[in-house]
Amino acid sequence: MIEVRLHxxxxxxxxxxxxxxxxxxxxxxNYAQAFPSFGPERRGAPVVAFCRIDDKPxxxxxxIYQPDMVLVLDPSILRLVKVTSGLKDDGILVTNTKxxxxxxxKELGITHPIATVNATKIAMEELGLPxxxxxxxxxxxxxxxxxxxxxxxxxxxxxxxxxxxxxxxVFTRAYQETLLTR
Amino acid sequence: MGERVGIEVSxxxxxxxxxxxxxxxxxxxxxxxxxxxxxxxxxxxxxxxxAEFIPVESEHSAMSVCCGSSAVGARTFTCTSSQGLALxxxxxxxxxxxxxxIVMILANRSMSGPLSIWNDHTDVMSxxxxxxxxxxxENGQEVFDHVMFAFRVAESASVSLPIIINxxxxxxxxxxxxxxxWDDETVKKYLPDFKPVNQLHPDNPVTMGAFxxxxxxxxxxxxxxxxxxxxxxxxxxxxxxxxDLVGRHYQxxxxxxxxxxxxxxxxxxxxxxxxxxxxxxxxxxxKSVGQIxxxxxxxxxxDEFREAVRGIKRIIVLDRAVSFGGPGGPVxxxxxxxLYQEENMPTITNFLCGFAGRDVTAxxxxxxxxxxxxxxxxxxxxxxxxIYGVRE
Numbered sequence: 001m002i003e004v005r006l007h008x009x010x011x012x013x014x015x016x017x018x019x020x021x022x023x024x025x026x027x028x029x030n031y032a033q034a035f036p037s038f039g040p041e042r043r044g045a046p047v048v049a050f051c052r053i054d055d056k057p058x059x060x061x062x063x064i065y066q067p068d069m070v071l072v073l074d075p076s077i078l079r080l081v082k083v084t085s086g087l088k089d090d091g092i093l094v095t096n097t098k099x100x101x102x103x104x105x106k107e108l109g110i111t112h113p114i115a116t117v118n119a120t121k122i123a124m125e126e127l128g129l130p131x132x133x134x135x136x137x138x139x140x141x142x143x144x145x146x147x148x149x150x151x152x153x154x155x156x157x158x159x160x161x162x163x164x165x166x167x168x169x170v171f172t173r174a175y176q177e178t179l180l181t182r
Numbered sequence: 183m184g185e186r187v188g189i190e191v192s193x194x195x196x197x198x199x200x201x202x203x204x205x206x207x208x209x210x211x212x213x214x215x216x217x218x219x220x221x222x223x224x225x226x227x228x229x230x231x232x233a234e235f236i237p238v239e240s241e242h243s244a245m246s247v248c249c250g251s252s253a254v255g256a257r258t259f260t261c262t263s264s265q266g267l268a269l270x271x272x273x274x275x276x277x278x279x280x281x282x283x284i285v286m287i288l289a290n291r292s293m294s295g296p297l298s299i300w301n302d303h304t305d306v307m308s309x310x311x312x313x314x315x316x317x318x319x320e321n322g323q324e325v326f327d328h329v330m331f332a333f334r335v336a337e338s339a340s341v342s343l344p345i346i347i348n349x350x351x352x353x354x355x356x357x358x359x360x361x362x363x364w365d366d367e368t369v370k371k372y373l374p375d376f377k378p379v380n381q382l383h384p385d386n387p388v389t390m391g392a393f394x395x396x397x398x399x400x401x402x403x404x405x406x407x408x409x410x411x412x413x414x415x416x417x418x419x420x421x422x423x424x425x426d427l428v429g430r431h432y433q434x435x436x437x438x439x440x441x442x443x444x445x446x447x448x449x450x451x452x453x454x455x456x457x458x459x460x461x462x463x464x465x466x467x468x469k470s471v472g473q474i475x476x477x478x479x480x481x482x483x484x485d486e487f488r489e490a491v492r493g494i495k496r497i498i499v500l501d502r503a504v505s506f507g508g509p510g511g512p513v514x515x516x517x518x519x520x521l522y523q524e525e526n527m528p529t530i531t532n533f534l535c536g537f538a539g540r541d542v543t544a545x546x547x548x549x550x551x552x553x554x555x556x557x558x559x560x561x562x563x564x565x566x567x568x569i570y571g572v573r574e
Contacts, residue, residue, distance in 0.1 A: 059455035059459050061354075
């Protein structure tokens with residue numbers, strides 16, 4: 001089982017990211033759960049969402065405390081929340097940032113591998129909005145192919161309709177531009 | 183069979199209600215039930231579901247509308263949670279006594295105060311004795327299946343009683359997971375048209391819910407109790423036929439490694455799945471542990487329950503509500519009562535946990551098991567119970 005914890009701010013689409021990831025896995029015939037950190041949604045406040053993926057039915061009905069992957073949509077979260085909390089020793093932090101993996105490791109004292117991408121820049125260039133949820137999915141898959149890259153295309157198309165192409169573009173660009181720092 | 187789709191459990195529940203070809207939906211939105219009624223409202227507005235969606239001003243009115251529409255012979259659905267259930271309370275009792283086969287999904291949530299929108303079983307336990315058939319579900323698939331089951335059982339001529347499908351708020355309602363839909367042909371095979379036993383109709387006037395003098399009230403209650411008890415054969419038949427059609431076999435009491443185990447957890451609802459993970463872990467450690475899941479809460483499956491616990495030494499009963507000032511949780515107190523006259527009655531250890539959205543992990547259940555083992559060294563009295571995980 002692969003467990004992913006997503007950090008973002010209310011309104012940035014962390015829950016949508018978790019959902020798209022789960023749908024991709026389910027369409028592949030696998031099992032998945034996607035769920036928000038339960039409660040009232042508050043735009044702008046730090047939020048958490050979760051996604052589990054497995055090749056057999058998933059029975060655990062609890063939050064994820066020891067994720068295999070942590071995905072951070074908003075760089076400002078890194079200084080507010082200890083995003084690596086519980087991250088497994090061999091887990092990967094994937095984050096939106098304008099800094100390099102080495103710079104972040106040094107500044108935040110992180111020992112885990114970090115996958116970095118300037119998702120805000122990509123999203124502004126392609127979507128004209130600082131919404132990075134679909135962008136960061138590309139980055140996540142580059143760091144570890146928890147579902148095949150192509151399996152995300154159908155859920156993206158279905159979810160975004162006439163703006164699907166732009167979202168597929170940011171997803172693809174992030175995949176190409178993500179750098180992994182061990 | 184139908185398509186396997188990734189979908190939020192609430193939306194799947196609404197789609198199941200649509201596939202059951204419901205006639206009337208009356209509901210008021212309340213967290214965490216909201217997505218179910220929102221989606222039904224959309225389906226009606228978009229012309230995908232030919233039904234009356236009646237947007238009432240309160241849950242009291244919702245249940246009142248449901249009584250009216252069910253009485254004229256319309257297939258009727260409602261959905262609520264917590265305070266909403268409390269507000270419809272008086273009509274909930276009336277629906278059962280009038281033998282109106284309304285189907286309600288109860289997205290379980292704590293009762294305020296302090297104000298909380300999160301999941302536990304305080305709401306359903308507050309209406310334990312309302313006279314409805316009550317079932318619990320562990321996952322989205324079970325919710326989908328039990329919508330079909332509920333209409334089928336409630337409306338069958340030998341039952342004609344309302345039914346509550348309990349699903350845990352947020353823990354299930356807000357999760358996206360794979361669910362196998364039924365195809366229309368299977369629904370048609372399983373769920374006949376609603377033919378009411380008694381019907382309000384201008385051509386054939388009848389009175390429902392008339393004044394009950396002391397000279398008749400006792401008899402009315404005895405008849406109502408018999409009706410609920412006698413619903414069981416139809417409940418079993420409906421599960422059997424569903425198993426034959428879709429390959430998922432439900433039972434009033436389901437077990438997981440219970441036979442031959444010394445200790446079992448007793449669970450109701452979605453926490454049962456996490457407990458199964460803990461049971462696997464404990465068995466890997468060589469512990470003699472299993473699990474009993476109570477799916478049918480009313481009518482209580484006495485025979486199946488006693489059969490399931492035969493030979494078991496300890497039952498760890500998990501309660502998701504408090505009977506304040508009473509003997510622990512409402513489920514444990516009921517289980518003690520059910521087993522009181524049994525020979526070799528198992529020890530009941532009662533943990534109250536998961537109140538108002540407090541997460542309970544597999545590790546927590548393992549800790550409860552270990553604590554129950556320690557308690558076994560002393561003498562556990564009937565009224566002993568532990569509210570698990572209190573921060574002190």
